Amino acid sequence: DCHKDHHAGAFSYRPNGAKCDDCHTEQSFIQPHYSLLQHQQTKFPLTGSHLALPCIQCHRDANQKSVYFWQSVACESCHDNPHGAQFDRYHIETKWCESCHTTRQWSKLTFDHAKTNFPLQGRHERIACTDCHKKLADDTIQYAGLETMCESCHRDVHESQFRLLDGINPCEKCHNNETWQIEKFDHERLTPFPLTGQHEKVVCEKCHFITTIKSSQKPTVRFTPIAHDCNDCHNFGSK
Numbered sequence: 001d002c003h004k005d006h007h008a009g010a011f012s013y014r015p016n017g018a019k020c021d022d023c024h025t026e027q028s029f030i031q032p033h034y035s036l037l038q039h040q041q042t043k044f045p046l047t048g049s050h051l052a053l054p055c056i057q058c059h060r061d062a063n064q065k066s067v068y069f070w071q072s073v074a075c076e077s078c079h080d081n082p083h084g085a086q087f088d089r090y091h092i093e094t095k096w097c098e099s100c101h102t103t104r105q106w107s108k109l110t111f112d113h114a115k116t117n118f119p120l121q122g123r124h125e126r127i128a129c130t131d132c133h134k135k136l137a138d139d140t141i142q143y144a145g146l147e148t149m150c151e152s153c154h155r156d157v158h159e160s161q162f163r164l165l166d167g168i169n170p171c172e173k174c175h176n177n178e179t180w181q182i183e184k185f186d187h188e189r190l191t192p193f194p195l196t197g198q199h200e201k202v203v204c205e206k207c208h209f210i211t212t213i214k215s216s217q218k219p220t221v222r223f224t225p226i227a228h229d230c231n232d233c234h235n236f237g238s239k
Contacts, residue, residue: 010068044073048103084136086144118148122177159213159220193228207233 003020006029023034039046058078061067070077075097087096100111113120132153133141146152150171162170173190174182188194195202211222230236 007066007068010066013069049105050103082140083143084138084140086140086142089144118146123179124177157220158223159216159218161213161220161222161224193226 022038023032025033036046036051059067075081100109102108102110130141132146133143136142150156174185207226208221208223210219212219213222227233
């Protein structure tokens with residue numbers, strides 16, 4: 001009632017009516033006695049590296065005026081967002097950064113890739129993140145919106161022979177994430193030409209040889225389509 005409100009009503013929202021002696025004493029107004037314990041009871045308890053910051057680093061705006069109330073305590077209210085707008089569609093709460101980062105160390109990630117639509121399996125678990133997540137033109141690293149089909153990262157060595165009507169190559173029918181080499185192909189289950197009799201003893205290259213694929217005009221091993229009539233491969237002569 002006698003002194004000007006130095007905080008210009010910043011604490012008027014508090015239920016106790018913003019009592020000055022919560023932080024100040026009659027002996028010294030400049031030296032507050034607001035404690036860390038009190039700060040931990042606010043909507044922004046200090047954790048990690050925030051504990052090491054001097055109060056003035058957060059409670060002083062660009063015009064060197066004291067600030068004690070924020071509409072938002074989300075990370076980007078103080079820090080630059082290095083990811084651009086790529087995570088905007090996931091931004092449904094104020095603590096979305098904590099999905100990957102901690103206040104102790106920003107560069108140490110806690111991200112669980114298994115929760116995405118591309119869980120890491122086989123060799124994908126052992127490659128560096130930057131092999132897939134590369135810098136964009138705006139200097140941000142792309143994390144969201146990456147294609148998950150094999151050929152989005154790897155060359156289709158079959159030149160689209162197996163591309164289905166929906167445009168997807170079913171690579172996993174023959175290959176796995178651990179090794180590209182085929183250990184054992186199930187010719188009976190996966191093709192219209194099950195191998196029986198002497199055909200079981202024929203080496204793959206006898207039927208699947210290198211040829212030029214019409215769609216790409218590039219040489220590759222022909223797997224499909226292949227004619228299945230006996231006369232297509234065997235010359236029985238004329239009767």
